[in-house]
Amino acid sequence: MFGRLLLVILLSLPMARAWADLPETTRAVIQELFPAATVIEDKLPDFPVYPVYQLQQLLGYAYVSTDFTRIQGFAGKPITMMIGLDTRGRFTGVKVLHHHEPVFLHGLGEEPLTEFVNQYQGNALTDQIIVQASGGSGRNRQGDQVYFDGVSKATVSVLIINDTVLSSALKVARNKLDGFTQAAPTRARQDMYRPLTWPQMLEQGYVQQASISPADVESQIGRPLALYPEDMEPEAGAPFSQLYFAYLNSPMVGRNLLGDDGYRALQARFGENDKVMLVMSRGRYTAVAPDFVPGSSPLRLGARQGQLAVELRDLHWLQGMTTPIADGAPAMATMNLFRMGGNAGYNPGAEIAFHLDVSLPRNHLVVDNARFEIPVHFPEDLFETVEADNGQPARAPVWVGLWQERWWQISLTVMALTLLTVFFARQKSLTRHPALIRRFRWGFLAFTLFFLGFYAQGQLSVVNIYTLFLALWDGFSLDVFLLDPIIFILWSYTFVTLFIWGRGVFCGWLCPFGALQEMVSWLGQKLGLRQIRVPEHWHRQLILLKYPILLGLVGTAFYSLTLAEQLAEVEPFKTSITLYFTRYWPFVAYALALLAAGLFIHKFYCRYLCPLGAGLAVLGRFRIFSWLERVKRCGQPCQHCKNECGINAIRKDGRIDYDECIQCLECVVILRDQTQCVDAIVRNKQQQKQARILATDAATT
Known part of the structure; x- marks a missing residue:
């Protein structure tokens, strides 16, 4: 009995010290994020996170978002959040501490904001979180894409929140969690080029290919392709799907596949931080569906590097191109350029695992699904190592995605x-x-x-x-x-x-x-x-x-x-x-x-x-x-334009008050209308009178 009492006292000592060091409001918020916590330590001196324990077991870390990223919100100030991340990279919750987003403060109210951030709880940093402007939340069939129900009137604000949550969590995970460390970052060598044919590029690995046979599909799905209503069975000996991957930032790859002019145009169109992957496909089942929307992310194709999902965003740039420039290249059914990145970034010199999701409908109610993993690792001689930026990949600003969307x-x-x-x-x-x-x-x-x-x-x-x-x-x-x-x-x-x-x-x-x-x-x-x-x-x-x-x-x-x-x-x-x-x-x-x-x-x-x-x-x-013309009789004595000006931007002396004028151009229309403008009417009458006098003089002579 005495031993148990002593154990309780000893365990309570660090807890009491931890509670004492924390402000009461901060402790209360972290306790909400980790309900099972018994010990919340003070912020670490070398890395601004709060370690959270249940007795002696580490549950995860809580942190304030602005300690890691200060993405400015719509009002020009960052949105401050307390975020909880467990040891497996799952969000235990997100609490908004302070913000200046007008649409929530003085419009929609705080409830939609709270409902949005509550969606993070239980989801993982390893998921690809996609914010939808409309529609419900949920996961895709394979479970690696999570769709959040956005706030339709506050699209900018919720996208900033999402970017803040994911980018800050990635920094914490790479510093504190196992399995999230980043390989040495690389970039394409710009001094490496020689002309190559298509077979040579395949042989040397500069273009990676993967072939999925009908037997592979039938083995995973468990049914013959011939039983599906749509004709999904290829010709004898032909692949069900054949995919090709090429990293176009490399001159060795880009110049050979696009030609010199095409590669220069690519470089001029996209920034140096844009990592561009060319994905080509042919066969009965292609990398993108026939109804694929240009500029969006493909539903059939996905990628992961390490534990983290890599976002693929179509650049809508190769319209009409069906065959690479390299000699001997076959015609393709689809050719798409994808920007590789998202919050996790993409390291082109490290291996990446693509996956092709095959969905075959039996009827309008039942769909059979299979996933095929495609590891891709380009030759090391294409890349050079660059200095890491605190483990955080170079990322495009939030606004870039908003403009593309x-x-x-x-x-x-x-x-x-x-x-x-x-x-x-x-x-x-x-x-x-x-x-x-x-x-x-x-x-x-x-x-x-x-x-x-x-x-x-x-x-x-x-x-x-x-x-x-x-x-x-x-x-x-x-x-x-x-x-x-x-x-x-x-x-x-x-x-x-x-x-x-x-x-x-x-x-x-x-x-x-x-x-x-x-x-x-x-x-x-x-x-x-x-x-x-x-x-x-x-x-x-x-x-x-x-x-x-x-x-x-x-x-x-x-x-x-x-x-x-x-x-x-x-x-x-x-x-x-x-x-x-x-x-x-x-x-x-x-x-x-x-x-x-x-x-x-x-x-x-x-x-x-x-x-x-x-x-x-x-x-x-x-x-x-x-720009608005005036004539001598405007205001002296004519007041027609002033009387017709609904906003009363014309003074009595005929001058336009440009501080009030809304440029409706009604006064200019009147000025050019021979039947409305007094000046025109007077001039016409004078001309007519003069014409009658001349006619009379001519008749008398």
Whole structure:
């Protein structure tokens, strides 16, 4: 009895010391991650992790994510998490300690964020974790790919979280866990090349090949191929599937397979950190399915190096190419370039295990599956050893994957902006066609609201302005602004056009909430609601309100980013455009009230309250040109354009107030319309009168 009591006392001593050294809040969070823990040691002095024990048995390690990686979030600040990793590389849980993601703080709430990070519990670092923008969570049939249910309105934030969790866990695993050590990193030698034929490349191992016979498939599946509804049985003696692998970063391989011009184009297109694998296949069952989506990861083909999954991402670059350049190369059924990497990285000089997953449907309900492992190890003479970077592979920034994933949205946005630029550049000739101008404007406003706004989430915000100021204050990093490609493209375009046309290009054409207000105003007129015209004196005072609002928000951001994000709710953009009015009722009521005001006062919010418009107006004063034409009679005495200007951006003396103008071009249309412009009407009457006088004089003589 005494011996047992002594044992309990001795075991409790280190536990008591460990609890005493830890802050209570930190201890409580780690205890949640490791419920069975009896001992939590203080952070190690040489490596910032907290060892966690159950009595004398090491359970794993807890750590704060920002001690290992500081990937900046959407608001320009990192997302801080406590992460638990057991001794086998499995996540025991993830807890968010602190973040500044506006969509969670003042939009969706914390619940979707908590639900997302809870998906890590029980999954392993050795899995390939794929975040889906929509759809449920789960594993693939083979169990090595895990699909997380993302948050559709917070895609950027959850991808940053995933990258932070995986990259930090990889550093901990490679330093503290068995089986995760990394072989000496290598890179392709750039001084090695000689012309080779296809047979020579196969013989010397520069192209690795694998052949899967019909007998191999039938042996694993246990059924003859002839019994499947689809014709999966190849001709006699032909392989079921034949695959070829080649590492194109090596000039020896790339130049022989793509030719000199193709290899130079490859180098120009992709960065030096991009590791590119050419995968070719032929036979009845190819490496990628016929319905494979270019730019995505293949479902049939996967890879692991050591214990870690290697991500394969199609580069969508070899369109139309079916045969390598090397003499004697056969025609291929598929040829794909894959970027090799992910959080685990890829070491080209070390062996990698590819696997081909074969799925054969018996009918629409039953599918037979088999997996074939394909070890690939290229000759050592292709590579040279490089200095390791603390065991962490060079990785592409988070934004690179985001841009690749949204390539078609980017392409459509760029085309739309190009069209808008041409339209504005040719406005002098196009404004002679009023019907064309109005159709184009309403069509573009619909595109702005429904595609740029509701679909692509391209609503610029005053938050972006003080994020820029904070980034300049704390140390500028372009990566923060590249996280959302649509926002980045729109900001870049807006910034350039501010110095050409002023703020009106964005406020009048590219702001989704502005487009929504235009449509609400049109609806109010069609319903016959009386349109209120704010008296000139009050209008000139009210348009100044948005400037102190802007100044207050920017100043508050330097004092407290959290408070500034809360005050930024003066913008109804998040409620209306980002969250589709699905939000706590006071926010919805506020946004609807602003739109309701717009039924009676044209673009009420834009004119008097918008801090983003104020910021753009300040920069727009440095525009190079004043494109909107005025003539002598504008304002002296003609007031037609002023009376027709819904936003009241024309002064009584005829001058355009570019700080308020939204570049709708209605005044230019009037100026070029011979039946509307008073100056044109007077000139025509004078010409007619002069013509009558001349005719009379001619008749009398």
